[in-house]
Amino acid sequence: MPRPSMREHLIEAAHDRFHEHGFNGIGIKDITDTAGTPKGSFYNHFDSKEAMAVEVMRRYAESRGMDMLADTSVPPVERIRGHFAYLMADLERYDYARGCMFGNFGAELSTQSPTVRDEVGSRLGRWASALASALDEARAAGALASGVDTAVLARFLVSAWEGAAMQAKVVRGSAPLDDFFTVFDSLTA
Amino acid sequence: MPRPSMREHLIEAAHDRFHEHGFNGIGIKDITDTAGTPKGSFYNHFDSKEAMAVEVMRRYAESRGMDMLADTSVPPVERIRGHFAYLMADLERYDYARGCMFGNFGAELSTQSPTVRDEVGSRLGRWASALASALDEARAAGALASGVDTAVLARFLVSAWEGAAMQAKVVRGSAPLDDFFTVFDSLTA
Structure with missing residues (x-):
């Protein structure tokens, strides 16, 4: 198996450090120290700290269990509930201290970085679309108690x-x- | 009318700067520059940047329209809706760029500062309690469609x-x- 590249090491280190301490709470030197690489190596691989944050969000998105929402072998409401339970288990692993990286970056950086804001918007938008599709299936199966439009309900x-x-x-x-x-269960039948 | 004290000037300046750029995005010098006071004056009035953030949250809390939730001259559902509409108008004033300071600080600082985390928790907890009381009145008046426990619904x-x-x-x-x-309206009758 090939060894992970220095770029991969840097992304992994930044993923963990950003998730725990936020973007402005962590400097480039913290990231290179965690990765065990010289500080100067950072700019060989990334144009900016923001560009790295976008890469980190891509990595984070892959671990969000999005595929669970499209798994038609599971009934739609059960599937959505399972997806959120999976996300909850991930939060529990760090004693709930880390939160969701999308939300953290959205709250911290929306005024500071249009690049990060766009990436967060795009990630949350895709998530809501996948949820809306599963909610459509739930409604077709008569499994939604709520009468709210599924796109609105998904974004909510x-x-x-x-x-x-x-x-x-x-x-x-x-x-x-x-x-x-508890509220999710009250919205489904 | 007495002139606001330098301490008040600093809190006002920090309120605006923190709300727009977050805690770590703003330095003490940014705050003293905005307030038009020498940098050294900061520590005459505050033990730390965190202590100032707690004062800023107190100031912010006063502007959250919490009294609206207890105004029994307005029917409870209308009162809750009016409270959120008031908060929305406040967000709109800054083109939705600032978000809620409690949520911003909660997302950014929960791992960094136990002091700020406790203050955010206490503020959000008090808000949920006030909401729960109004929801109790709504339920007693037969104005809730949702059957969820009011304390749970309020926190949600x-x-x-x-x-x-x-x-x-x-x-x-x-x-x-x-x-x-839209979803709030579907939960009320």
């Missing part, structure tokens, strides 16, 4: 999840996510 | 609002907040 669930992940960071516990599931 | 609405305010920053528009109101 993304907001509610992002807010719950933020509050879970604040209280360092699962309660805000438990609340999310 | 806080999450949903915080996520929507974050997404409004990201898309620089009202759509995520409009979605919030």
